[in-house]
Amino acid sequence: MNKAQKQAETKNLLIYLGITFAISWAMFFSFIMPGNSFFDENGSLSGIGNLICTLGMLCPALGVIITRFITKEGFKLSGEGSMMLGIDLKNRKYIFYILAILLPWVYTELGYALTAALSPGAFDKDFFAGVTDDARNAYMFPLMAIVSGVFFSFGGLGEELGWRGYMMPKLINICGTGKAVIIGGIIWGIWHWPLTYVGHNFGTDYRGYPWVGFAGMAFLCVFMGILLTFVTVKTGSVWPAAILHAVNNAQPSIIQFFINPEKIKPPFDETAISFLIRNLPLTIIAVLVFLLFMRKKKSA
Amino acid sequence: MGGMLYKDFLAVKGKKVLIIVLVCTLLFIALRLALPGADMVKTGETGEETSFADGNMIDAFLWTVPFLFALAGIGLPAVWIKGLVAQDEKNKIRAFTKSLPFGKNTYIASKYIFLAVAVYAAMSMEMIWCEIFFSRSGDNSFTDIVKTLQSFLIILSSASLFISGIELPFFLTLGSKKATGVKSAILELLFLFVIGWFFFGNLDIFEKIDLFNMIEWTNTHGFEINMMIVLCPVIASILYFLSYKLTCAINRNREAGIDE
Numbered sequence: 001m002n003k004a005q006k007q008a009e010t011k012n013l014l015i016y017l018g019i020t021f022a023i024s025w026a027m028f029f030s031f032i033m034p035g036n037s038f039f040d041e042n043g044s045l046s047g048i049g050n051l052i053c054t055l056g057m058l059c060p061a062l063g064v065i066i067t068r069f070i071t072k073e074g075f076k077l078s079g080e081g082s083m084m085l086g087i088d089l090k091n092r093k094y095i096f097y098i099l100a101i102l103l104p105w106v107y108t109e110l111g112y113a114l115t116a117a118l119s120p121g122a123f124d125k126d127f128f129a130g131v132t133d134d135a136r137n138a139y140m141f142p143l144m145a146i147v148s149g150v151f152f153s154f155g156g157l158g159e160e161l162g163w164r165g166y167m168m169p170k171l172i173n174i175c176g177t178g179k180a181v182i183i184g185g186i187i188w189g190i191w192h193w194p195l196t197y198v199g200h201n202f203g204t205d206y207r208g209y210p211w212v213g214f215a216g217m218a219f220l221c222v223f224m225g226i227l228l229t230f231v232t233v234k235t236g237s238v239w240p241a242a243i244l245h246a247v248n249n250a251q252p253s254i255i256q257f258f259i260n261p262e263k264i265k266p267p268f269d270e271t272a273i274s275f276l277i278r279n280l281p282l283t284i285i286a287v288l289v290f291l292l293f294m295r296k297k298k299s300a
Numbered sequence: 301m302g303g304m305l306y307k308d309f310l311a312v313k314g315k316k317v318l319i320i321v322l323v324c325t326l327l328f329i330a331l332r333l334a335l336p337g338a339d340m341v342k343t344g345e346t347g348e349e350t351s352f353a354d355g356n357m358i359d360a361f362l363w364t365v366p367f368l369f370a371l372a373g374i375g376l377p378a379v380w381i382k383g384l385v386a387q388d389e390k391n392k393i394r395a396f397t398k399s400l401p402f403g404k405n406t407y408i409a410s411k412y413i414f415l416a417v418a419v420y421a422a423m424s425m426e427m428i429w430c431e432i433f434f435s436r437s438g439d440n441s442f443t444d445i446v447k448t449l450q451s452f453l454i455i456l457s458s459a460s461l462f463i464s465g466i467e468l469p470f471f472l473t474l475g476s477k478k479a480t481g482v483k484s485a486i487l488e489l490l491f492l493f494v495i496g497w498f499f500f501g502n503l504d505i506f507e508k509i510d511l512f513n514m515i516e517w518t519n520t521h522g523f524e525i526n527m528m529i530v531l532c533p534v535i536a537s538i539l540y541f542l543s544y545k546l547t548c549a550i551n552r553n554r555e556a557g558i559d560e
Contacts, residue, residue, distance in 0.1 A: 047436060051434070076302070134523045144529055
């Protein structure tokens, strides 16, 4: 790619980022500024908080549509420079779809297993009773999370159309895969910051609020971004990334129903530390995928 | 394939539908944010009795929006099938695609993909409308009804996919006129059966049907609902794929008079 092409890609990328951040943050701040609470009296996500998250996830897709309209890049469904909405299962690409469905279950379960291993006292075989009245629901939950993740992947699709379908190909063209996944992950993490500020993912009652949350979100997005970029590049489609994202958000895990967060012993009860432990398997898998990805790129 | 899907999108007046849905969604958001719901008012000496609409008339009005949208979203793909096939027949699109360098099943695949996308989009919009309703709804029976609707959304959408999977082989094999005839005949037979049952059947079962009992059932049978949520879309997707394969097999050797 020559210098002029790189400049054009950079310009288009900046237009996309400007539009997406403007739309999303305007909505997030219109929610935050009047002092709305992200949680209800029971401590779970409030109705309005849930709506803001749902609509917020669609903003990157809206950003892509507006950007493509402005830059006249067109709305091709599949192929080079497209919106990457095509689905091609040939040449063993279906493996990446299966991976997108199952991988979040594996690393989420491992993350909770690690939490239980480090705080054995927190593992309580009757804890599920406070969450669900039937133990079978706890065992059924990962399958349910996967099915609803796949069929209600519109939120994930909304984000992935923007981040993996538009931003990442441009970043990869501009600065190469290695730098792109780190820069892209950080940008994606920063996009979440207004929600992190009001307690999304981490709550507000933790040491180092909100800076630790901001750093944690950027950290998570870099590693999550590696997996999402990997499946997108391998399939040439944003669908597996949308599915992976949606299933990941549904937190498919059985062990979580048997961990009493109040019994997690210090220092593992600290938000930042428990977050790191829970996401350690994801981080390791992402690093391995990244190394594999880079090695294949080099040999190619 | 992209072009075929876009053609179908235009054939069902997709742009108009999209604009209407977006405007309605924005209006619904504005209404919901402007008109918050209220919690159920407990009445009676024991505080156990509740009125169906006490203190939450706004929710009583707004809950119908996601409910009606869900019904429309589920029925729409089945309604579109006839229009899509009829329009293609009128413009001899099927014969035209045979002259293009497409795979032999591309035309059939495009119809199946288009309707699957329509079901996915309708299901996603229904979910968004439920979320809009919940954003400022009170703790009352209407919120419970929409929550029940939301739990059943994936099952209802599976039903929509299933119905499309049944109708498509008829329409793509017999053509729109004959398939409409077959569909009408089946629906009329069903209608006659229902009318006959109203006259001669046991209608006592209607006494047991109670919306609140159904909501109560969904609250106490979480596992059964979860099981349905997992199985229904998987089974519907498998049947939809088998329906596609069947339609391809039936239409394999169709050449002459394909658009008649």
